[in-house]
Every structure is written in structure tokens, then in C-alpha cells.
Amino acid sequence: MRRLSKIIFLPVVFFCILLTGCPGQPAARANRAARGDPETVPARPSVITDYSGKNSGAAIPQWAQAYLEMKEAGVEALDGYEDRYVFVAFNTGSNFAALGQWQEGFRPELDFALLVSRRIDRRMLLTAASYPDDEYGAFYEMLVRAASNKVWSGAERRDFFWLRRQYTDEGDYDEIETTAPLVFDAYEFFILVAIEKIVLMQQVNALFSEVTPSPPLTREQNNAVNRLKDRFFDGF
Numbered sequence: 001m002r003r004l005s006k007i008i009f010l011p012v013v014f015f016c017i018l019l020t021g022c023p024g025q026p027a028a029r030a031n032r033a034a035r036g037d038p039e040t041v042p043a044r045p046s047v048i049t050d051y052s053g054k055n056s057g058a059a060i061p062q063w064a065q066a067y068l069e070m071k072e073a074g075v076e077a078l079d080g081y082e083d084r085y086v087f088v089a090f091n092t093g094s095n096f097a098a099l100g101q102w103q104e105g106f107r108p109e110l111d112f113a114l115l116v117s118r119r120i121d122r123r124m125l126l127t128a129a130s131y132p133d134d135e136y137g138a139f140y141e142m143l144v145r146a147a148s149n150k151v152w153s154g155a156e157r158r159d160f161f162w163l164r165r166q167y168t169d170e171g172d173y174d175e176i177e178t179t180a181p182l183v184f185d186a187y188e189f190f191i192l193v194a195i196e197k198i199v200l201m202q203q204v205n206a207l208f209s210e211v212t213p214s215p216p217l218t219r220e221q222n223n224a225v226n227r228l229k230d231r232f233f234d235g236f
Contacts, residue, residue: 044167049185051163063192064161075192085200085236087115087155089191099162099189106191108155115193116200117147123236127228136228137221138213146211147204154199159192201233 051060063081066074067088075086089111091102121144124132132140166185208229217225 046165046167049166084194087193091189112152112155120147135224137217142211155195162189
């Protein structure tokens with residue numbers, strides 16, 4: 001049986017928010033591995049065989065190329081995005097029409113909450129010296145939950161891009177057993193969302209004050225939460 005390390009192909013469309021982060025402490029990396037973070041395993045070799053605008057001779061948009069190379073940080077470094085946080089909603093599968101329906105139905109006023117809550121979750125995972133629910137107590141889970149339920153304002157849908165990849169039967173995959181096809185195509189859809197940094201920071205800071213951890217935090221956890229708040233947007 002062939003073994004693969006990252007991608008197990010499914011014939012149905014599934015939704016995934018593609019997030020990235022900077023290298024963190026070993027505990028944070030272990031946390032990401034336990035949650036199935038794709039950064040913890042190498043990518044399966046693939047080639048881009050088609051993308052939106054290719055037939056008309058258009059190049060891959062600058063923001064999409066920056067995202068493919070450096071994720072959100074790459075887009076935020078581009079001219080015009082210095083004062084904004086960038087989020088990219090990502091979906092993949094074999095059914096182009098179903099993916100098209102997903103992107104057409106995407107609304108920042110409804111869907112941004114999941115994007116920002118996942119980024120807050122990632123931020124806390126990467127800064128925790130131990131597991132975040134140990135270090136930050138109930139504040140960790142309650143903050144992420146509150147972020148996912150919050151009505152956020154100011155987020156704007158900027159652009160949309162799709163590509164088709166062909167995953168190739170190359171390399172040595174020894175981590176996960178699968179009967180998936182050795183060579184297959186998959187579409188990837190990306191929706192670019194941006195929000196002014198000051199607008200998001202104000203809303204996140206307000207969210208901090210709205211969360212009342214239950215059970216109450218220990219003294220050590222409370223100190224850790226205060227340190228987190230003080231530097232929360234460093235590298236966010």
C-alpha cells in the first residue's frame with residue numbers, strides 16, 4: 001500500500017481555513033501537530049496546471065502569488081496592505097461547481113468570524129510556553145469561542161482566485177497509509193479578505209474585556225493572560 005504524508009484525497013468538497021504561523025516553542029508545534037496543522041508535515045509534490053485568467057493570458061495576481069509563497073504575511077508586505085490585516089478563506093476539492101457556489105456565498109459579515117477566531121487561536125498556540133488551555137486557563141477557550149460568535153465590522157472582500165493542481169507520485173511518503181489515487185487533480189479556491197489594523201485591534205481589545213473566564217484563573221494564568229494582551233498584536 002502506498003504511503004502519503006499530507007494529502008488524503010476526498011471526492012467531496014470540504015471547507016478549510018488555511019492559516020499559517022511563525023515557528024514557535026516545541027509545545028506549540030506539538031499542539032499544531034495534534035490538531036492536524038498542515039505545517040507539521042511536508043507538502044506532497046504538485047504542479048499548477050490551470051488558474052483563473054490563464055486562458056486569457058493573465059498572470060497569477062500579485063496577492064495570490066505572495067500568498068502561495070508566504071501566506072498572509074506575504075500579502076501584508078505588498079504595497080497597499082501595510083495598514084491592513086489580511087485573511088484568506090480557502091477551500092479545496094474536485095467539484096469546481098460546488099466550490100464556485102461556496103465562493104459566491106462567502107460574505108465577510110457572516111464568515112469573517114471564523115477566519116479571525118482561527119487566527120486568534122493560532123496566536124495563542126504559538127505564544128504559549130505550554131498548552132494554551134493550561135497556560136491561559138478558561139480564557140483561551142472562551143476567547144476563541146467569543147471571537148467565532150462575534151459580529152465583526154470593517155472586513156472587506158478584496159478578490160478571489162482559483163487554481164488547479166496535479167498532485168504527483170513523487171517522493172517517499174511513510175507517515176500515513178492511504179488508498180488514495182497516486183496522481184490526481186484538485187481545485188483550490190482562495191478569497192482575499194482585508195481589514196484595517198486599527199479597526200481589528202479595537203474590536204479584539206474590546207473582546208478581551210468581554211470575556212470573563214469560568215472557572216476563574218489562577219494567579220499564574222492571570223499573569224500569563226495579561227502578558228498575552230500586552231503583546232498580542234506582535235507578529236499577529
